[in-house]
Amino acid sequence: xxxVSQHPSRVICKSGTSVKIECRSLDFQxxxxxxxxxxxxxxxxxxxxxxxxxxxxxxxxxxxDKFLINHASLTLSTLTVTSAHPEDSSFYIxxxxxxxxxxxxxFGPGTRLTVL
Amino acid sequence: xxxxxxxxxxxNVPEGATVAFNCTYSNSASQSFFWYRQDCRKEPKxxxxxxxxxxxxxxxxAQLNRASQYISLLIRDSKxxxxxxxxxxxxxxxxxxxxxxxxAGTRLFVKA
Numbered sequence: 001x002x003x004v005s006q007h008p009s010r011v012i013c014k015s016g017t018s019v020k021i022e023c024r025s026l027d028f029q030x031x032x033x034x035x036x037x038x039x040x041x042x043x044x045x046x047x048x049x050x051x052x053x054x055x056x057x058x059x060x061x062x063x064x065d066k067f068l069i070n071h072a073s074l075t076l077s078t079l080t081v082t083s084a085h086p087e088d089s090s091f092y093i094x095x096x097x098x099x100x101x102x103x104x105x106x107f108g109p110g111t112r113l114t115v116l
Numbered sequence: 117x118x119x120x121x122x123x124x125x126x127x128n129v130p131e132g133a134t135v136a137f138n139c140t141y142s143n144s145a146s147q148s149f150f151w152y153r154q155d156c157r158k159e160p161k162x163x164x165x166x167x168x169x170x171x172x173x174x175x176x177x178a179q180l181n182r183a184s185q186y187i188s189l190l191i192r193d194s195k196x197x198x199x200x201x202x203x204x205x206x207x208x209x210x211x212x213x214x215x216x217x218x219x220a221g222t223r224l225f226v227k228a
């Protein structure tokens with residue numbers, strides 16, 4: 001299947017700093033990328049949908065000024081958690097959809113963010 | 117009511133057992149259905165798509181019942197390596213795009 005990479009895989013930062021997470025589709029062009037967050041023992045929660053070259057669409061309750069998403073190319077989307085706080089500690093996972101006619105999403109390996 | 121509902125389990129079964137999971141969805145306009153598998157602290161991985169005609173892949177069989185709005189996953193001859201959380205996933209199209217909804221997952225433990 002298609003390959004999606006995510007970097008970094010793990011990050012620990014101090015409260016108040018910003019963290020950038022990259023999501024890349026390695027062997028296909030992803031017209032749409034999704035960012036999810038998953039707290040322990042809970043389901044994946046969609047944060048936002050990003051289409052290449054346009055503004056991301058955020059889910060209700062997700063602050064767009066805190067979670068900045070950039071989808072500058074067909075193979076790269078970034079999520080920046082600005083002024084991170086301990087409650088932002090979570091597992092952030094991106095997925096990509098791009099194969100024509102397919103609803104299948106391919107997930108990156110995730111980034112575990114810990115804010116101290 | 118959640119858009120996609122699953123029994124969280126856990127299901128504890130011995131090796132070799134057959135186990136079945138069900139998932140219900142509320143949006144009758146849903147178009148695509150999938151089962152994903154997620155191991156602890158890992159990302160979800162696509163297990164199989166689900167069709168009305170049924171879909172079988174080795175020991176795994178998935179079925180869709182549109183009339184009753186549920187999908188099922190059957191695992192035969194369970195292996196220790198099948199221990200994971202199984203996510204039911206439903207997509208539907210709406211004005212402006214399409215949306216993917218994940219169930220909360222069903223946890224399976226296969227024991228020797």
